[in-house]
Amino acid sequence: MSAPTLLGVSLKMYFGHHETLNWARRVGDLAARHPAVTGGLTEVFVLPAFPGIVPVHSVLAGTGVTVGAQDLATEDRGPYTGEVSGPYLKEIGCSYAEVGHAERRRLFGEGDTVVAAKTAAALRSGLTPVLCVGELDRAEPAEAAERTTAELARILDTAARHGADAGRVVVAYEPQWAIGAPEPASAEHITTVCAALTDWLTARPRYAESRVIYGGSAGPGLLGRLGDGVDGLFLGRFAHDPAAVGLILDEISARGAVKAGA
Numbered sequence: 001m002s003a004p005t006l007l008g009v010s011l012k013m014y015f016g017h018h019e020t021l022n023w024a025r026r027v028g029d030l031a032a033r034h035p036a037v038t039g040g041l042t043e044v045f046v047l048p049a050f051p052g053i054v055p056v057h058s059v060l061a062g063t064g065v066t067v068g069a070q071d072l073a074t075e076d077r078g079p080y081t082g083e084v085s086g087p088y089l090k091e092i093g094c095s096y097a098e099v100g101h102a103e104r105r106r107l108f109g110e111g112d113t114v115v116a117a118k119t120a121a122a123l124r125s126g127l128t129p130v131l132c133v134g135e136l137d138r139a140e141p142a143e144a145a146e147r148t149t150a151e152l153a154r155i156l157d158t159a160a161r162h163g164a165d166a167g168r169v170v171v172a173y174e175p176q177w178a179i180g181a182p183e184p185a186s187a188e189h190i191t192t193v194c195a196a197l198t199d200w201l202t203a204r205p206r207y208a209e210s211r212v213i214y215g216g217s218a219g220p221g222l223l224g225r226l227g228d229g230v231d232g233l234f235l236g237r238f239a240h241d242p243a244a245v246g247l248i249l250d251e252i253s254a255r256g257a258v259k260a261g262a
């Protein structure tokens with residue numbers, strides 16, 4: 001069987017605490033009985049705000065949905081007021097830690113050096129980094145592929161030079177101009193860039209089992225247009241309605257049925 005489609009959701013800072021738990025209950029109920037999840041066609045992960053991690057982890061226990069954080073500290077312990085470390089996140093049940101999101105770069109001044117250090121911190125703690133990369137402005141697919149692959153190489157090579165462990169990385173291709181937009185990048189754009197990122201990772205055994213997913217106004221209807229070259233989706237706003245998550249799980253089932261029949 002081919003690798004499961006990865007479906008990630010970042011709740012960013014959209015929901016309050018009770019909204020977060022209600023959403024998690026509804027998505028958990030859906031996932032627990034959806035054939036795409038129970039049949040192993042997909043792996044679903046959710047990134048709530050930090051205070052939501054522990055309760056969401058317990059709400060989702062047994063549903064097949066895993067939990068991660070939207071950020072983590074570069075360091076593992078010490079005088080870093082307001083930060084949350086990788087070991088702490090691991091201890092409270094996280095499997096993933098997102099690094100390098102465009103909003104953290106734009107609003108909080110994070111650059112490649114910090115993103116590389118956070119990637120290393122995640123790997124060191126046994127968390128899968130969800131490493132966001134993507135061009136700032138609209139570009140032709142081939143140019144976007146070149147720029148984004150160079151960005152990925154810069155970050156992972158810096159992390160490796162500083163002694164980062166080898167391990168699985170989820171690369172989230174998120175063209176910055178497509179985040180918070182009415183619609184995602186075109187299927188041609190997404191597949192061209194994701195193929196280039198996959199080639200780069202495949203040539204490096206230290207990142208074995210790594211995956212490339214697409215985010216940026218992704219929602220129902222997109223996955224079916226992307227083909228096998230894209231390993232999954234990273235959802236923002238269009239996951240706020242749990243029914244939309246259900247529709248995407250239906251699409252994953254359909255994709256699995258096509259593959260099984262191929």
Ligand SMILES: O=C(CO)COP(=O)(O)O
Nearest residue numbers: 179180216217218236237
């Ligand atoms: O940034 C994103 C996921 O990390 C995408 O957000 P939107 O789908 O809301 O554009």
